[in-house]
Amino acid sequence: MLLNLDGLVGPSHHFGGLAFGNLASMGHGGQRSNPRQAALQGLDKMWQLLCLGFPQGILPPALRPDISLLREAGFSGDDNAVTYQASRTAPHLLSAAFSASSMWAANAATVTAASDSLDGRLQFTPANLISTLHRSIEARHNSKALRSIFSDSAYFQHHCPLPAQNSFADEGAANHIRLYDPQGVGAINLFVYGRDEAQQLQGNRFPARQSRLASESIIRRHKIPADQQMLIQQSPVAISAGAFHNDVVAVGHANLLFIHEHAFANQIEVLQKLRAMTDAWNSPLQIIEISNNELPLELAIKSYLFNSQLLLSAEQEWILVAPQECRLQKESEKIIETRLCEIINRVLYFDLKESMHNGGGPACLRLAIPLDATEYQAVHPGILLTAERYHQLQSWIVRHYRDQLTLECLSDPQLRREILTAMDALTRILSLPNLYSLDQARPIT
Known part of the structure; x- marks a missing residue:
């Protein structure tokens, strides 16, 4: 089975324009966000897929702001003084410290199925995300969260993030595709890298984030046999056009690419x-390749068609989970109606505008966890979405999230208090009492 572990959007969701090379993030920087709507939109996607029979889990957001980042940058005093000073002299650092980008769970880690590893256990390597400042501070949280959710060492093997050095730049499962035979035992793991240290790519408009060394290192760590892995270079053309991760131009699941x-x-x-x-x-591998004439690269990136989720139901029906932008853009809609119609049985369009404006679509919001029935029983039950938990989270979001947030709001001491209160309540909903160090994070008054 496949557990979709979706990132829960945090209450500090704002448009900081922090991700160079991510056109949507850059284009919406400084605009007013709606954290409440963002979280409800993501939760609605989880709920609808659960109702269709697909197991859904919740990856809790990182605690924000990351005051330690600001202190390491030289700001001092109590926490309120630190955030105020940063807002006056280094607002970009304050925005990074408040970033809610852990919502994009596809970047949380690379996961290898137990059946694909010589170790015989499900393998996790949290991404170091060192290519951007605001994401690099997520690794510690993601590592702790994944270890808390998948804690049984009989079934799960956790590795530390790769060294926080440019040669090991790792962006997680956004550059990994697992294909497998639904009617057999074969599987292939595609690891896509953007740059090779031995052969630096020149002339890119934007930097390549995933390094070849990082992908090679994960293959070795996870003990993936040679006949179950492929190392592939991402197209420099795609990177220069704004495809900062491979999942912006490619998606695969089971025997469909x-x-x-x-x-x-x-x-x-x-x-x-x-x-x-x-x-x-x-089950023969099916490859649907869309030419640039059919869908120009810039339009593919704008609509995030390839950042859709592919799901295969128990009845062997294919479902495409797409952002509503694909329905609104005629070129992408045409691809769905003409090229995918013979394979895809059902298309679900979701309003994920808040996530899309910050640079992430449906596939960005989830980390795919391949599990067998025994492994599924070993998952921490508090993060599994149920009807009761869905309604609890709905009420929690409405109670604790603001309906608008601007960069100017980040210096408001009340915002920190609201976030701390919200995270305290979330730990009880998910039964993860030790996930956050809330005592140390409380404001000094």
Whole structure:
């Protein structure tokens, strides 16, 4: 089975424009956000998929602001003084400290199924996310959260994040696709990197985030056999166009791969090799490749068509979970109606505007966890979405989240108090009492 572990949008969700190379993030920087709406939109996606029979889990948000970041930058005094000083002299640092980007759970870690590892346990490596300041501070939280959720060492193996150094730059599962035979035992893990230290990519408009060394290191750590992994270079054309992660131009699940023409470097050779590696599967690999003439790269990135989720139901029906922007953009809608209609049985469009404006679509919001029934029983039950927990979280969001937030709001001491109160209540809903160090984070009065 597949557990979709969705990131719960935190109460500090704002448009800081912090992610260079992410066109949506850059384009909406400084605008007014709606944290309450953002969280409810993400929760609604989780609930609707649960109602369709797909198990849903909740990855709790990181505690914000990260006051330690501001103190390390030289600000001093009590916590309120630190945030005030930062707002006056380094507002970009304050925005980073308040960033709610842990909502994009696809970047939380790379996960390898137990059946794909010689270790025989589900493997986790939290992403170090060092390519951007605001995301680099997530690794500690994600590591602690994943260890709390998947705590049984008989089934789960947790690794530390890779070294926080540029050569090991790791962006998590946004650059990993697991394909498998639904009617057999075969599986292939695609690891997509943006740059090779031995052969630096030149001329990119935006920097490549995932390093080859990071992907190679995870393959070794997770003990993935050679016949179950492929190392692929992302197309420099895609990166320069704003595809900062591979999941902006490619999505795959089970025996279906849906990609743009400019997803991979040397794409013809890559697809030939992939077909050869899956030739013995009982369910043949299906590849839907969209040409740049059909859907120009810039429109694919704008609509986030390839950041949709692919789901295969127990009845072997394919479901595409797409952002509403794909329905509003005629070119993407045409691709769905003409190229996907023979395979996809159902298309679900979701209003994820708040997440989309900050640079993340449906696939960004979830970390796919492949589990068998025994492993599923070992997952911390408090994070599994149920009808009761869904209604609890709805009420919690409405009670604790603001309906608007601007960069100017971040220096408001009351915002910190509200967030601390909200996180305290969340730990009780999810039965994770030790997730946050709330005593140390409380304001000094």
